[in-house]
Amino acid sequence: MRLGGSGFMALARPFALLVALALAVLVACGDPTAPPATADEVAYLQVVAHHDDDLLFMNPDVRDGVRSGHRLMTVFLTAGEAEEPDANGYSAARQAGARAAYARMAGVPDEWDGSAMALAGGRTAERYSLKSRPRVALVFLNLPEDADPRAAGGRGALSRLWRDRGGWVSVDTLVPTGGQVAEPSRYTGNGLVKVLAKLMEGFRPTVLRTQDPDPDPDYPFWLPLHDHPDHVMSARFAEAAARSYRRSPDRPALSVVGYRDYNIEDAPANLGPEQQNDKIGHFGEYQKHDKLAHGPAYDRWSRRMYYRWDRGTAWVGQAPDGRLHAFAVRGKDVIGWRQAGDRWESAAVDRPDGPLAAGLAVGRGVGGLTVCGRRLDNDGMTCRDDRGWVGLGSPDPGDARVGVPAVAAHRDGRLALFVRDARGGVSRVEQDGDGRWGSWDRLGGADVRDGLSAVPGPDGAPEVYAATATSVLRWAGGWDSSFPAVAPAGAPVAVADAGGTTVVVPVADTGEVLRATRTGGAWSAPVRGPGPGGPGRPAAVSADGAVVVVGRAGDGGVTTDASGAWAGIGGTPLDYPAAAVDPAGRLVVLLVGPDGRLHTSVRAERGGAFGPWQATP
Incomplete structure (x- = not known):
């Protein structure tokens, strides 16, 4: 999550984006012929844009997954560098914040095993597994963040990749300081879908958590999408990959849960004091590493969690x-x-x-x-x-x-x-x-x-x-x-x-x-x-x-x-x-x-x- 390149919310900043047709939010996706998972097969996969989006918008659900003992992996699409002069160093700091928060959620030391992860098309990503809980893993693709003007083609890298599915547009990833990869990888829009789909085939998730691909238009900021473009595009890419993954043979049934993002600040606080304090504490571990993640909006987001379309109780x-x-x-x-x-x-x-x-x-x-x-x-x-x-x-x-x-x-x-x-x-x-x-x-x-x-x-x-x-x-x-x-x-x-x-x-x-x-x-x-x-x-x-x-x-x-x-x-x-x-x-x-x-x-x-x-x- 990033409020803007300078750390302040661009409340009415227009985006010169051609909005793609919004994908349907599939809150319980899957082929009905796919068999339900066994208890040992349960696995949680989060796909988010930025290093704090899961902490702010998907918790306490992510925390519960971390503590369940089942396999859990979070994939961060962007490097989160925004307009920071030291983009590589700032991205590395945000990675450290994510690792610290997950270690606290797991209740274990912040010690990780890192490696370069081979991806589809010869690309690489950074993968970290928690030493005391090796079933918990974080994967960083390091694509350019929306606000970075230094990316090929300028700002809006993920949005351009989504709009261009013919392979004419490509962007290179960043290389965070002191990380696990030495060279950037190049992505097209279809290339990103293939990478995520192959990750799913290897990980075999039973739950996929995404951000909001079609935000409520009542939220008056971040026009024309009514949310951060990276949030929307990460959800659309994740759902496109899920459609491909559902064609995989012998996979367990997949449930997809979408979460509202920025606009929850306008909704009543729906977490009780204990869960608010717990969520604020986990995010606090992240904040120690991110000099821009401060302000009243962060406090409001930390006291709420809303599904984009929840199941309700009348089913x-x-x-x-x-x-x-x-x-x-x-x-x-x-x-x-x-x-x-x-x-x-x-x-x-x-x-x-x-x-x-x-x-x-x-x-x-x-x-x-x-x-x-x-x-x-x-x-x-x-x-x-x-x-x-x-x-x-x-x-x-x-x-x-x-x-x-x-x-x-x-x-x-x-x-x-x-x-x-x-x-x-x-x-x-x-x-x-x-x-x-x-x-x-x-x-x-x-x-x-x-x-x-x-x-x-x-x-x-x-x-x-x-x-x-x-x-x-x-x-x-x-x-x-x-x-x-x-x-x-x-x-x-x-x-x-x-x-x-x-x-x-x-x-x-x-x-x-x-x-x-x-x-x-x-x-x-x-x-x-x-x-x-x-x-x-x-x-x-x-x-x-x-x-x-x-x-x-x-x-x-x-x-x-x-x-x-x-x-x-x-x-x-x-x-x-x-x-x-x-x-x-x-x-x-x-x-x-x-x-x-x-x-x-x-x-x-x-x-x-x-x-x-x-x-x-």
Whole structure:
């Protein structure tokens, strides 16, 4: 990450870039025919532009990967030299900072084995493995950073390589002072894709973490891309390489997770104090080596972590026969699982009409169990029920600001679908009595963030809850200002049962969760208490007469709160767990793991213990 060649953010500096068509963000990529990984095959690969991007935008996820004991490798595309006079020395210092931060995350001495690494096309890179944890490795390609005017062709080296895929443009790498390589390597755009694809073939990752290839256009800086060009291009190159890698034979399933970058500074702090301090401490090790990595923005980034399109917690639902079904996006496909007694099995789902974002919403409508998603190629909604996929269009066609869907049913079984629209409000589309979807209605609202929660209201009509930067909004035939005021750290989750409606809200900056319950038309006094300890939104479900909250723990596992106290139940979620009640009345917690499998843990009775995690074959 680099704020600008002089170390200050060029807030409105225009870039003379021809913006390539944005690649779809494949948050759970992979060929559905590729087998899930075994536990021994799990491997994490990060591809980032600069030496601190992983620390600022992907932590605490990277930290959890480092501490997991599985193989982990981070590839840094640029030398990060910017406009520094001693480009080679400054790049070497940033490398030292990255190594120091990873050693601290691993809790071992900052001692590494370095070597020159042979790459495709006769190129070389610098590779370092942590002596006390040799499964942790860092690879530095050392391509010119965007702000360096000394690169062949001037500034914007990665952007030029991306635009020119015919091999007419090439740039040479830098040679950091005292490093592992003595001569530069020459890259074209296609050459960089081949290098990354070959790295993937050799490393065989099951998780690929990237930056944001298509940033939210609401962020007003770093135009025209709305983020640092190197961030965007590193993500696009990584995803292009992943598409090539997925054609490799005998590879395990690959999950791709994209992370928001600069624009998270405008979002509420969604890490609790303990995780903030941990992340700041890891970045502090890096800062000792980078004289330019200081200022208020670095502090804001260190208190947040946001996925570009997160999975959410509404990806499981109950079919008309009572069985639970779960869904996940994998490349251009949606994969499914269904409950079969005490086990789960794969369930075939036909391919949707376009690539989808990770955030799926599942409900039961006129056409049976229905899964809905947001298309990445045209920003529209699509849903599948027993009759197949059908496109619903969009309230704002072609606008990247349209969010992922939330669904809830009317009392008569008709579904309503809600999204955050491009105006920062909420829009809705509903089924008629025959299950046909109608036209979009704008419900209004302002400053709504992506990640809505919809449930049936007391009158049988769906209502929706949404987070803004400073409050939680409720719509039920109109906007209701009576919900208790709280600054949310992320999306609220609403649970409706016979006793009323409970809304669970992660509280900004504190790590707490707030609960409020509506019975008889009035909200209870909000109750704030400790949160799960990890990042992101919780899941919630009504089970055995109580609302149970499920979230990520501070150690990266899963934790539940069924009686006012959190209890860890283990597991290794790739992002956010979900929860549901099965036909036998048992509470089921579900997650998608870094092995690409669905994992479930079951609590048979209230107050009982959760059983061991079971992985779907």
